[in-house]
Amino acid sequence: MAAFVALGILAWNTLSDDRIRLATLAVLAMFAFRTWMHRKDGIGSDHDSEDRVKASPVRLIGDGWFKPM
DSSP: HHOOOOOOOOHHOOOHHHHHHHHHHHHHHHHHHHHHHHHHHHHOOOOOOHHHHHHOSSSTTSSEEEOOO
């Protein structure tokens, strides 16, 4: 989140056109919100890593390559 804040400050200070500045801040806000929501879903999840591996459409074979299931 600190990176989004830093990018927002840089965009505000370096962009001169108000429409471009606001559009840039809107895109940054969207990505920050999506990152926050994704992180919120990942922390405290009831699923353990075994369930995620079973649900994966690929599996890791012995030599480190992924093979489609």
